[in-house]
Amino acid sequence: MRPETIAIHAGQSVDPASGAIATPICLSTTFERAGDGSFSSGFEYGRDNNPNRRSLETCLAVLEGGASAITFASGMAAICAAIESLPSDKPQRLVLPDDMYFGIRSLIDETDIGRRFAWTAIDMTDLAAVEAACSEPTGLVWIETPSNPLIKVADIVAVAKIARQSGALVAVDNTWATPLLQKPLELGADIVVHSLTKYVGGHSDVMIGAVVVKADGAQAESLRAIQKHKGSIPSPFDCWLALRGLQTLPARMRVHCENAREIAQYLAGHARIDAIYYPGLPSDPGHAIASRQMRDFGGMLAFVVKGGHAEAMQVAANLRLITRATSLGGTHTLIEHRASVEGPNTMAPEGLLRLSVGLEHHDDLIADLTCALDSLG
Numbered sequence: 571m572r573p574e575t576i577a578i579h580a581g582q583s584v585d586p587a588s589g590a591i592a593t594p595i596c597l598s599t600t601f602e603r604a605g606d607g608s609f610s611s612g613f614e615y616g617r618d619n620n621p622n623r624r625s626l627e628t629c630l631a632v633l634e635g636g637a638s639a640i641t642f643a644s645g646m647a648a649i650c651a652a653i654e655s656l657p658s659d660k661p662q663r664l665v666l667p668d669d670m671y672f673g674i675r676s677l678i679d680e681t682d683i684g685r686r687f688a689w690t691a692i693d694m695t696d697l698a699a700v701e702a703a704c705s706e707p708t709g710l711v712w713i714e715t716p717s718n719p720l721i722k723v724a725d726i727v728a729v730a731k732i733a734r735q736s737g738a739l740v741a742v743d744n745t746w747a748t749p750l751l752q753k754p755l756e757l758g759a760d761i762v763v764h765s766l767t768k769y770v771g772g773h774s775d776v777m778i779g780a781v782v783v784k785a786d787g788a789q790a791e792s793l794r795a796i797q798k799h800k801g802s803i804p805s806p807f808d809c810w811l812a813l814r815g816l817q818t819l820p821a822r823m824r825v826h827c828e829n830a831r832e833i834a835q836y837l838a839g840h841a842r843i844d845a846i847y848y849p850g851l852p853s854d855p856g857h858a859i860a861s862r863q864m865r866d867f868g869g870m871l872a873f874v875v876k877g878g879h880a881e882a883m884q885v886a887a888n889l890r891l892i893t894r895a896t897s898l899g900g901t902h903t904l905i906e907h908r909a910s911v912e913g914p915n916t917m918a919p920e921g922l923l924r925l926s927v928g929l930e931h932h933d934d935l936i937a938d939l940t941c942a943l944d945s946l947g
């Protein structure tokens with residue numbers, strides 16, 4: 571079946587009790603035990619599992635081509651669980667991308683994860699750097715592609731090959747591409763991580779995350795144990811929202827991609843722009859790899875305004891339709907000056923603005939950008 575069909579049917583069926591087409595939300599935290607002590611429904615207690623969580627996990631696992639999905643209360647909770655579930659027989663050392671979601675850097679700097687795991691950060695698009703980093707005992711290689719905020723494209727097949735030769739596992743944060751555009755498990759990854767808060771939720775109204783494993787086994791069991799015993803679970807309503815988001819994800823992704831392409835082409839020729847980062851442009855260094863490993867180029871792009879900090883801030887301040895806000899993947903186009911958000915360790919140039927291109931009409935978005943760029947004189 572095609573992803574468009576899977577997204578609407580996997581893990582979902584007409585409710586046998588009511589005939590409801592839309593999956594009902596099951597808020598019960600506890601489920602009846604039969605006289606013989608068994609749980610005929612398969613559910614026992616809400617922290618262990620719940621019908622809405624099961625539906626979402628089933629649908630996501632099928633879409634990613636994984637054995638199972640394990641959901642958490644946020645993308646960061648999923649990332650934390652993915653790292654903590656690294657089997658103890660693997661070296662407790664992580665090879666991370668230097669350009670990665672800033673929250674992972676904070677997780678390492680500000681929680682015990684940084685003390686429990688050795689780590690190094692490298693340019694994941696430089697295969698020689700990946701080889702050098704993996705020449706030391708490594709447990710997990712972390713790929714984020716396209717990356718945040720520089721929209722760099724890492725070659726999943728090539729990095730996974732190097733990691734495998736060194737005995738390391740490979741995790742891919744697939745939040746930006748989504749399973750509609752990129753299937754990391756088919757390209758050599760062992761696990762996929764998601765902030766479902768972004769494109770899957772799709773409407774900026776739910777926080778939720780997931781890890782999808784290629785094969786069931788020790789790591790999957792460990793992830794389930796973290797979910798159940800550490801208790802960082804998504805609510806039934808969060809799962810319901812994310813599952814509803816999955817149903818429309820294929821249709822929404824088409825518009826995100828089309829809008830981003832139009833805006834990138836417009837910005838690429840603009841006199842006030844120094845650089846544009848978007849793998850859909852043939853001039854982009856990630857274009858060839860992205861064309862191979864992605865079905866389309868996604869809805870994220872970044873551009874560097876000529877001048878620097880003040881000019882970028884002026885452009886952002888003069889937008890009327892595009893909203894100044896963090897996060898991505900929703901209906902509304904959002905813009906963010908990443909250097910201000912990330913602070914001194916940022917990879918983002920001072921003139922860089924990151925755009926999460928939403929679902930408005932691209933002509934209106936381009937008109938808004940034109941006015942804001944014209945304000946520079």
Ligand SMILES: Cc1ncc(COP(=O)(O)O)c(C=O)c1O
Nearest residue numbers: 644645646671743745765767778
């Ligand atoms: C690529 C990526 N991964 C993970 C996260 C964290 O997700 P959450 O905010 O749901 O915890 C984000 C958040 O922006 C992200 O952009």
